[in-house]
Amino acid sequence: MRQMLGEQIVVNIDDMRNTTQGTPMQSDTLYIPRRQSGFRRVASALRLTSETKESMRDEWLLKTITQHDASLAFVHFLDFAVRFHEVWSRLDIPIVVHCHGYDITWDVRHHTDGTLLHPLNYRDSVRDLPDNVWFIANSTYTQSQLEQLGINPEKIFLKRFGVPVSHRPNAIPADASPRILFLGRLVDFKGPLETVQAFSQIAQRHDQARLDIAGGGDLASAIQQRIRDLGTESSIHCHGAVSSDRGQELRDQSVIFTAHNQTGEMTGQQEAFGVSLLEAMGQGIPVVTGRSGGIVDFVHHEENGMLFTPGDIDAHAGMLNELLSSPKRREELGEAAWHSVRQNYQPHHEQSDLNRIFRQVSDAGSMPTVQPKTKRHAA
Numbered sequence: 001m002r003q004m005l006g007e008q009i010v011v012n013i014d015d016m017r018n019t020t021q022g023t024p025m026q027s028d029t030l031y032i033p034r035r036q037s038g039f040r041r042v043a044s045a046l047r048l049t050s051e052t053k054e055s056m057r058d059e060w061l062l063k064t065i066t067q068h069d070a071s072l073a074f075v076h077f078l079d080f081a082v083r084f085h086e087v088w089s090r091l092d093i094p095i096v097v098h099c100h101g102y103d104i105t106w107d108v109r110h111h112t113d114g115t116l117l118h119p120l121n122y123r124d125s126v127r128d129l130p131d132n133v134w135f136i137a138n139s140t141y142t143q144s145q146l147e148q149l150g151i152n153p154e155k156i157f158l159k160r161f162g163v164p165v166s167h168r169p170n171a172i173p174a175d176a177s178p179r180i181l182f183l184g185r186l187v188d189f190k191g192p193l194e195t196v197q198a199f200s201q202i203a204q205r206h207d208q209a210r211l212d213i214a215g216g217g218d219l220a221s222a223i224q225q226r227i228r229d230l231g232t233e234s235s236i237h238c239h240g241a242v243s244s245d246r247g248q249e250l251r252d253q254s255v256i257f258t259a260h261n262q263t264g265e266m267t268g269q270q271e272a273f274g275v276s277l278l279e280a281m282g283q284g285i286p287v288v289t290g291r292s293g294g295i296v297d298f299v300h301h302e303e304n305g306m307l308f309t310p311g312d313i314d315a316h317a318g319m320l321n322e323l324l325s326s327p328k329r330r331e332e333l334g335e336a337a338w339h340s341v342r343q344n345y346q347p348h349h350e351q352s353d354l355n356r357i358f359r360q361v362s363d364a365g366s367m368p369t370v371q372p373k374t375k376r377h378a379a
Helices: 038-045 050-067 078-089 122-127 140-149 192-202 220-230 244-252 275-281 293-297 313-325 327-344 347-364 372-378
Strands: 002-005 008-014 029-031 072-076 095-098 133-137 156-158 179-183 210-214 236-240 256-258 287-290 306-308
Touching: 008 050, 050 078, 072 078, 072 347, 078 095, 078 122, 078 133, 095 347, 122 140, 133 140, 133 347, 140 156, 140 293, 156 347, 179 192, 179 244, 179 275, 192 210, 192 220, 192 256, 192 313, 210 244, 220 236, 256 275, 256 313, 275 287, 275 327, 287 313, 306 313, 313 327
Parallel strands: 008 029, 008 072, 072 095, 095 133, 133 156, 179 210, 179 256, 210 236, 256 287, 287 306
Antiparallel strands: 002 008
């Protein structure tokens, strides 16, 4: 529930979005589930009002943090953090909120009916967070989203993400059938349907190539239908949701990692970072995807990967064709990708960034969450 980082006693608070099914929970993290928890079920059984439930929850969280003599609270997800405004305002320690993507997409919509997923007052709730709250952005895109809302730039810190890096780039036998991998949630802003469309344009030209689609999501049925419509059942394999071990096996077999990152037509969301892309690069697999969101922080076109304009299916297909046609070019881009992750995005880089941020906010204490002119305008 707490951990020592130098002289800091840090309480980690998460709402379980980072904990996938079957993954053991971390012993140093205080989990508060988003959905019906045991605490809420008890409160409901006692027929307590929603205001009383929230008050009890807040008092419990405040007591827990205080009992651990924390010098800092580290909270995941901004939309989760705003629910505890009163708790943060009653603490005299820094509250560091890690923003991830969904939580800084102010007008994010449901993938099927288009309804808004954040409350109408969500922007105001973020701007009204107390002055002891600080923000971690996982990319320059996330940083810009916060700044556009009026958050004080001095309160926003960029943090790198760390992924495992292989001892050397992937080495796939030259005579092996080339496999292309899409690994991620089947959501509109990752572009699985567009990826299928792009691959179908080159499937006949590279009749030994295969596209593996691994991931779960509500677009699964639409993807299967698109594959049937295009007549590419023999060259595209949908694996469904996979474990981390199975994901690793698929990366080991792949010569290209691809997606069609874009602004989701229905959700309005962009990829705030793109962990799956970085994981592939850490194995020396060249990536091909859309120039969108935070991906441009670590994928540099023609240097360690390939980027196209989102929505351009022909360009996507052309880049896949180029890499399938040139094992040498794949090797060059893959090795450059591997080196860039090795030098900048390993777990110790992430931990170093966190330590630095925690030290800085502890020294600074507090400052206005919103720049004065923005706050006056909002009022």
